Amino acid sequence: MTATPAMPVPTRPGRTARVPLAAAGRLLRLELRRNVMLWLLPIVAALFWLVTYRPAMAYPPLWNVRAMTMQTSASAVFVPTVVGAAAWLGSREARHGMTDLLSGVSRPRWVRQLATWAATTCWALVAYLGCVAALYAVTAQQGAWGGPLWWPAAVGAASLPAFSALGFAAGALRPSRFTAPLVAVAAFLALELTAQFIQGDDSPWQVSPLVAGPWEIGADHGVATFYRYLPDLPIVQLMFLAGLTAALLGVLGLPAGSGGRWVRRFTAGLTTAGVLAAVTATALAGTGRLDPHGMIAIPALHNPANDRPVPYTPVCGDTPIPVCLHPAYASYLPTLTAALEPVLGELAGLPGAPARIDQAAATYRQESGNGVSISSAGPAMRGTPPTLHLLLPFQLARSATTDELTSELRTNTAREILNSVIGGDRRRTTDAQQAVAAAILKTSTLPPGSPTANAAQRFAALPPATRHAWLTRHVAALRAGQLTLAELP
Amino acid sequence: MNVATTDLTRRFGRNVAVAGVTLDAGPGVFGLLGPNGAGKTSLLRMLATVIPPSSGRIRLLGRDPGVYGQRRQIRRRLGYVPQNLGFYPGFTVVEFVEYFALLKELPAAEVHRAVAVAVERVGLGDKATAKLRTLSGGMLRRVGIAQAIVNEPELLLLDEPTAGLDPAQRVAFRALLRDLGQQATVIVSTHLVEDVGAACTQVALMDQGKIVFHGTPDELVARGAGTTAAGDAPLERGYSAVLAEAGS
Secondary structure: OOOOOOOOOOOOOOOOOOOHHHHHHHHHHHHHHOOHHHHHHHHHHHHHHHHHHHHHHOOOOOHHHHHHHHHHHHHHHHHHHHHHHHHHHHOHHHHOOOHHHHHOOOOOHHHHHHHHHHHHHHHHHHHHHHHHHHHHHHHHHOOOOOOOOHHHHHHHHHHHHHHHHHHHHHHHHOOOOOHHHHHHHHHHHHHHHHHHOOOOOOOHHHHOOOOOOOOOOOOOOOOOOOEOOOOHHHHHHHHHHHHHHHHHHHHHOOOOOOOOHHHHHHHHHHHHHHHHHHHHHHHHHOOOEEOOOOOEEOOOOOOHHHHOEOOOOOEEOOOOOOEEEOHHHHHHHHHHHHHHHHHHHHHOOOOOOOOEEEEOOEEEEEOOOOOEEEEEOOOOEEOOOOEEEEOOHHHHOOOOOHHHHHHHHHHHHHHHHHHHHHOOOOOOOOHHHHHHHHHHHOOOOOOOOOHHHHHHHHHHHOOHHHHHHHHHHHHHHHHOOOOOHHHOO | OOEEEEEEEEEEOOEEEEEEEEEEEOOEEEEEEOOOOOOHHHHHHHHOOOOOOOEEEEEEOOEOOOOHHHHHHHHHOEEEEOOOOOOOOOOEHHHHHHHHHHHOOOOHHHHHHHHHHHHHHOOOHHHOOOEHHHOOHHHHHHHHHHHHHOOOOOEEEEEOOOOOOOHHHHHHHHHHHHHHHOOOEEEEEEOOHHHHHHHOOEEEEEEOOEEEEEEOHHHHHHHHOOOOOOOOOHHHHHHHHHHHHHHO
């Protein structure tokens, strides 16, 4: 140590912070530089890639599916990490034996804690927004139709300050080296557990930031494409998370020694306002209902303008009967046309055949418990010229590989189109309709050697032009169920 | 007087750590001596506004630390090095001192210069960017002193500040104390009577929570003169003689 009497003793600095924001900025910068969350960023990025990015990329480039998947799965990555880091920093003063030293400084403890919490939250937000940007950039590059959905990203981002405050409060109020891992695990389990309590569309537990839509169908292909992504539930979730953040940060300022009378009054007000906001948001979530377009609507917040369909220009395949899809699903068109072309070639030009096949918007209805029924609105064939409105398999909350999708299209969708022309359905169909359907679909579901199977073989063996000419003459009678097997050529 | 206490008492449960201490201290270096458990640390913690007294009255820098606004004003002008100095191992020397400069509400524009001066004064200029986890115990002690003096305190409270310092560092530290004591009230709690002899203008000796001696180092030496009290140096003999009298 060098005592330096020769060194000019600096003039006494001013005793009040004339530029408190500049000092707060320096404090924040210091905390940012030495924040444990900074060291966790690579781990968070790796976990995001594993848990969120890769599964999301397995889906087609649909903004709705990817954004909603991200909201749910990114929470599993970020929440325990942020809670753990914040708890670790919240308990820092006590773990390092700094309590006495820091009790003698003039800046209120609450302000000091706020700087540490803010730095932790900043790094978490930087990581989260970076991950979201990467996922959205790749989705945009893959030609996803429409624009990014910001509400799911906003809910995910808003959950970080809230869970950071939760972890920090736990660490500060119960300082121990075990607090961070315990709170991180507890937060993760609690978050996952709350989702298990969701029963129906009016469950208050939907306020959980994990929930991006009707919980049971999750990130469904059919929602938020034909109609807008409803902001009702995200608004409630943001309100809840903001309330939770305010309440937890307020709690930090309540103990004696956190600050002066004004600080404690302010934090008491903050806690009260936060609790009120969180409770109100939870109550609002409990008034939700599944709207026909598959989103949760909150009556008190609902804007009817959001119920209008989103205008779009369909993309159509070059098939004898044009098959048109919503542009968001354009990537499915080649699979669809390849699977349906043989059937459409047989049906084109037949009386009663559709002039065009359009993808329909799904209609959702809440069943008991968490059940949701998904169906097409209105009759399948309607309009002039007649258009067949179809729901594709992926709109029915069924995920499938390309091969599975092709198989599903050839069996179910093609049969649905065929039935709309020749009549009959799965429950009520004549032998002649069954034979013609088997011949056109080239399926072998009929008992071998049965009269129906023999008639189907006979009909299938005809040249396509002969088959088409016969169908042109007899399709009305076939649809009406007036033909017998013997009358088939 | 920068420090004025009247009948100051602090209890921890049934244990009375400080028992009715009345003390006045103005600018200069004030040594606080006493055996282990005498109540020195509890007295310093009360003077540092870390813990409130159980009873009695304190005035620090002309203000009442029992009132939040006045306590905050006192803290802006206070430096404190506790006996067990904690630190954040990931911070560098400069960052740690800057952290305290900001927490003591130094104006942001003055922080950089004040930190540089404090770090230089404790002789850690060449270690300014070293992480605290890499420093020796003596260096950490100096970092603690740097954070205490970064705000040019009018009241500086040092609890066992020379523990862990080597002889050369202690000599330099005493010089720093004398320098600081020209303008501020510096209260140093220590076991090492030679530190008191070399640096202090006033000394108090505590035993069982009470001040049993208050005077100059020369007066303490005089109390030991001509006695058979234990000690290798006159000051040590004075110390032992006063304690023996207090215990009898």
